[in-house]
Amino acid sequence: MGFSLGVSGVKTSSEAFLRLQSRLTQRDRTLLNWLYDHQVLTTAQITSALFPSPRSAQQRLLELMEMKLVDRFRANRPGGGTYPWSYVIAHTGAVMIAARRGLQPPRPAETALARARIATSTQLDHTLGVNTFFTDLAGYARRNPPAELMYWEPTMYRYIHRLEPDGWGRYREPGHDLRFWLEYDTGTEPLTTLIDKISRYRYSIDSTYPAWAMLFRLHSTRRENNLHQRILTLPFWTPVATTAGDRLDLQRQTPADRVWATPGEPGLERLADLTRLEQDPRAAASPERAIAEETRRRRGHTAEPIEDRDDYLAD
Numbered sequence: 001m002g003f004s005l006g007v008s009g010v011k012t013s014s015e016a017f018l019r020l021q022s023r024l025t026q027r028d029r030t031l032l033n034w035l036y037d038h039q040v041l042t043t044a045q046i047t048s049a050l051f052p053s054p055r056s057a058q059q060r061l062l063e064l065m066e067m068k069l070v071d072r073f074r075a076n077r078p079g080g081g082t083y084p085w086s087y088v089i090a091h092t093g094a095v096m097i098a099a100r101r102g103l104q105p106p107r108p109a110e111t112a113l114a115r116a117r118i119a120t121s122t123q124l125d126h127t128l129g130v131n132t133f134f135t136d137l138a139g140y141a142r143r144n145p146p147a148e149l150m151y152w153e154p155t156m157y158r159y160i161h162r163l164e165p166d167g168w169g170r171y172r173e174p175g176h177d178l179r180f181w182l183e184y185d186t187g188t189e190p191l192t193t194l195i196d197k198i199s200r201y202r203y204s205i206d207s208t209y210p211a212w213a214m215l216f217r218l219h220s221t222r223r224e225n226n227l228h229q230r231i232l233t234l235p236f237w238t239p240v241a242t243t244a245g246d247r248l249d250l251q252r253q254t255p256a257d258r259v260w261a262t263p264g265e266p267g268l269e270r271l272a273d274l275t276r277l278e279q280d281p282r283a284a285a286s287p288e289r290a291i292a293e294e295t296r297r298r299r300g301h302t303a304e305p306i307e308d309r310d311d312y313l314a315d
Contacts, residue, residue, distance in 0.1 A: 017096060020067055027051075028060070032069060035089040036097040037154040038131055038167075040118050042084045045131055048139035061087060069093035073119045083124065088115050130166045130184045133217055133255055137171060137271075140256040147173045147256065147272075164197070168212070171256070176272035180213040187219030195230050202238045211283030213274050216242040217255070224261065231263040239277035241269070 024032075027050050035041060043057060051057035064070045071090040075083045089097070091111040098105040106114075121127065134152045141147040151170040165181040172178070183197060198214065205211045218224045221244040231240060243259045253259050260269045262277070277283065 017099075020069070020092070020096065023067065028064065028069075031064075032089060032093050032097055034152070035070065035087060036094060038134075038152070039114075039127060040086045040088050040124070041131055041135065042086050042128060044084060045128075045135040046087065049135035049142065050138070064093075065090075067092070069096070071115060073115070075119050075124060078122075083128075086119075086124075086128070088118055126166075126184065126186055129186065129217075130182065133182060133184060134167065134169060136254045137169070137256055140254040141171070144256075147171075165214075171271060173272040176275045178213060178272060178275045179278065180215050180274070183214065183216045185216055185218045185223070187223055191223075191227055191230055194227055195234070198231065198234070198238055198240060202234075202236055205283065211239050211278055211280075213277045214238065214240045215260075215274075216240065217248075218242055218244045220244050220246050228261070228263040237280075237282045239280065239283045241274050241277065 031041075031046065031050060043054065043061065046061065047054050047057040051060070061070065061072075065072065068090050069092055070087050072085050072087045074085050077083060089111075091106070091108050094111050095105040118124070118127075134149070138149045138152070141149045148171070149169060150172055151168070153168050166184045167182045168180065169182065170177070170179045181201070183194070185194065194216065201214055216224075216227070218227065224242050224244045227242065231238070241260045241262050243255065243261065247253070247259055248255075251257075251259070256271045258268045258270045260271060260274060261267075262269070262274075
């Protein structure tokens with residue numbers, strides 16, 4: 001994978017930092033923090049989340065590049081063609097954010113290496129997919145106040161309690177406050193891997209670890225239906241909801257819209273409505289009690305078999 005990338009490892013005095021700080025808006029600071037935490041964002045993602053139009057986004061991004069706060073690259077796709085322009089934090093921007101957080105500032109070589117790793121990563125599609133989910137949600141909140149994406153935390157926290165989500169967030173609308181883990185599925189893993197993640201999550205829930213909703217953004221509705229069948233064979237209930245890429249694309253919807261399905265329940269729900277999953281009494285039950293209750297509920301019920309060939313469905 002090839003890429004073109006400017007390097008901006010400049011020494012910046014404290015006075016120069018103060019001058020730069022005075023030129024930044026709150027929107028600029030939000031963008032720099034996102035790039036620091038989430039590695040890379042495309043022009044379309046930045047526009048959706050933060051700007052009223054592509055032209056205003058592009059103009060401000062050029063200004064931030066001139067200030068040496070952000071940089072950009074355009075990587076080649078493995079199957080041919082190129083990715084859109086993708087923005088990363090430049091060295092001066094990384095030093096600024098680290099200083100504001102009281103962290104050790106990176107060296108220029110560390111920033112340059114981080115940019116190169118992002119641009120050449122085989123996981124670039126997945127990273128951009130995860131970031132699209134959150135920037136679409138942020139964009140919906142921006143256009144529909146008082147909805148708010150309160151938190152969007154990166155994958156650096158993913159090993160808490162042996163979990164490996166692709167991110168976690170907190171989304172709020174009047175009367176609704178949803179905390180969730182996100183799993184972004186590209187259709188390459190077997191369904192058994194997704195089921196294992198759900199099982200590990202259920203066994204991590206206890207009195208000190210809240211039962212947040214576990215959201216799956218799946219590759220397709222066909223894969224979603226197969227996953228639901230497998231979830232319904234589990235010996236316990238878990239606060240899981242799913243949506244699918246083809247549903248979002250076909251309906252031009254955002255993650256905030258009525259696109260979420262819950263295994264075993266009819267119809268689709270809005271994201272805010274999923275707060276009921278965390279509030280469900282079954283979510284707070286111990287795994288052993290959850291298994292016992294679910295066994296009693298399903299007594300006499302036989303789930304439909306699922307063929308192994310569906311494990312690797314990617315369409």
